[in-house]
Amino acid sequence: xxKTDKEKLFRVAFLNHGKVYELYCTGVCTSGLLGFVExxxxxxxxxxxxxxxxxxxxxxxxxxxxxxxxLPLHSVLRVEQxxxxxxxxxxxQESGEKVTPFPVQPGSRTRx
Numbered sequence: 001x002x003k004t005d006k007e008k009l010f011r012v013a014f015l016n017h018g019k020v021y022e023l024y025c026t027g028v029c030t031s032g033l034l035g036f037v038e039x040x041x042x043x044x045x046x047x048x049x050x051x052x053x054x055x056x057x058x059x060x061x062x063x064x065x066x067x068x069x070x071l072p073l074h075s076v077l078r079v080e081q082x083x084x085x086x087x088x089x090x091x092x093q094e095s096g097e098k099v100t101p102f103p104v105q106p107g108s109r110t111r112x
Contacts, residue, residue, distance in 0.1 A: 013077040020091040039069040
């Protein structure tokens with residue numbers, strides 16, 4: 001693997017449960033599973049940073065321990081090779097606005 005291969009960084013936008021997820025990774029290729037795209041090397045911001053982005057924290061928790069992410073081909077909106085990492089976001093599919101999850105304590109539920 002050459003030095004330029006190690007430095008490759010991709011931004012991947014895909015649909016997930018009615019939301020558009022944009023995350024960063026170091027590897028994108030066709031999967032061995034027919035009709036899937038393989039995403040590897042998920043990249044998130046440093047946990048030790050003073051500023052905490054709730055959306056990126058949510059994605060980090062959701063994809064914690066994931067080595068390979070197999071996305072259905074029809075859910076991938078775009079793959080871009082980028083020079084530097086930006087902020088991972090979750091957007092509303094219809095409006096395109098950033099969705100910030102409302103903080104909820106584990107185990108608490110609203111009653112209807």
